[in-house]
Amino acid sequence: MKAVGLIVEYNPFHNGHAYHLQAAKDATKAEIVIAVMSGNFLQRGEPALVSKWQRTRMALLNGVDIVFELPYQFAVQKAETFANGAVSILDATGCDFLCFGSESGDISLFHRTIDYLELEKKAFDEKVKQFVTTGVSYPKALSLAFQQLTDSRMYLDLSKPNNILGIEYIKAIKKLKSSLQPITITRKNADYHDDHFASATIASATSIRKALFTTENDNSLIEQYVPEHTSQLLEEYYHYYSDFHQWENYWGFLQFRLLQSSPYELKEIYEIEEGIENRLIAAAIESQNFKEFMEKIKTKRYTWTRLQRMCTHILTNARKTEMTANTEKATYLRLLGMTQKGKEYLNKRKAHFSLPLVSKLSSFKEKEISLDIKAARIYSFGVPNHLRLEMVKKEFQQPPIYLD
Incomplete structure (x- = not known):
């Protein structure tokens, strides 16, 4: 059973994610889709719109077969550390491919850019330092340094967030000496940070969240941009908790x-x-x-x-x-959910996983998971008082979601 891995947040799952998922399956002919998904707090330093359990349901109902949680220690991090954690989880599960969306869509440009950065590391680092001293942000300094040193037509545009993440994914694969094969597809229509609806059917998660926050959960405004299951699960969550997390x-x-x-x-x-x-x-x-x-x-x-x-x-x-105790690779696999096909994959492969599989938090005592526990407790403060304890208990008692 060949497996393709996706590194995701699904905040929430939308039509662009559905396109990415199907394109990944088409490009790799994989039978299993494994998603490594951020938990309660996300890479941009935001609380997830709805809980990781509700986002896991979105993923499974829309075609993902297995969902693992990306631990807080990697999820709320700069691109390099985020990539290290996510790639190490896919590698530990015997995944065959990693498919990521990018502004480029050309995997050869990623390899060429990485080769250049390795060859000219000293000159590049010096340029980055020079730009940082002018007061610009580190990501901006990276982009400016690269533009000044290279012919941009031959390399990636490092001002684009998904190109930067893609670079880090491939570097992480190399560091791990992983057999994961990286594949990229071009992001469709909406830019990552778009806060408005840019097309008839594809919108960024940012614009979808903005619509939900400014229209008091009027799902009619987002229905054309999300699968039906997403719309239903968002409505169900809002009805139960009376709010989304922000x-x-x-x-x-x-x-x-x-x-x-x-x-x-x-x-x-x-x-x-x-x-x-x-x-x-x-x-x-x-x-x-x-x-x-x-x-x-x-x-x-x-x-x-x-x-x-x-x-x-x-x-x-x-x-x-x-x-900073560990920024190179994850130390456990937190299983959030699976389909029947996903269960079959786990039964066949889990004995060969290179990291321990955690299916219920209450049975796992490792020190490394303490940050996830803290994050779950804090995340519960985003719901009404009388529902907080229930949400925290779920963190310890909830078995992996199973979709038959």
Whole structure:
């Protein structure tokens, strides 16, 4: 049974994801689709719109066969660490292919760009440092350095987020000496950060979330952009919890954390550097909501994404010592869900998995999972008080979702 791996967030699952999934199967002729999916908090430093269990259901109902969770330690991270964790999970499960979406769509450009970066590492790193000293963000410095050193027609556009992730996926495969074969398909219609609907059927997850937050769960506005199962599961979640998760739900808790912490204490939190802890505290005193707070702390040097990741780590009290203890590969496989075909694959292959398989949290005592437990407890503060304990208990008691 050949398997193709996807690295996803499904926040929420939409038509672009359905296209990616089908294109991956068509390109590889794989019988099994394995998704490595971020859990409660995502790479851009945001709480997931709905729980990982509801997003797992979306994935399984729309064609994924197995869903593994990408641990917090890798999920809320820069591209390199995010890729290391996700690729190591696919490698551990005996996956044959990794298929990712990119702005390029040409796998040869990825290999050529990586070869160039390895060959000219010293010159490239020097250029990046020069641009960083001008006050631009690190991702912007990468893009500017690459543009200045190369003929852009022969290499990837490193200003595009999915091209950057793709580079890191392939580098992670090389580091692991994995037999995973990388394949890329061109992203269809919508850009990753689009906050408006750009076509008749394909929209970014960002624009879909924006529509849901600004129209009080009027699903009619998004129905043409998501599969029917997604629309139904979103409606079901909203009906039960009376809300979707977004940063404003957590603002009061973040503000409290900031105002009861000293600058010295904040410096222990992952990604808090260069004195920004003082700026964070000052802005927290004066801000009435999360959006206002973010606008006060935003500078040319720090991307919105990086600042949100800092806020997530403050909220979860994720310390530098915890987050940097292991950035190369995952240490367990947290199974969130499977179909009948997925179950058959697991039964045939799990004895050969190179990492322990965790199907129920209450039976797994490893220290590494403590960050996921903290993240789950904090995530529950995004729902009404009387439902929080139920949500946390589910983290420990919920067996993998099985779709027959």
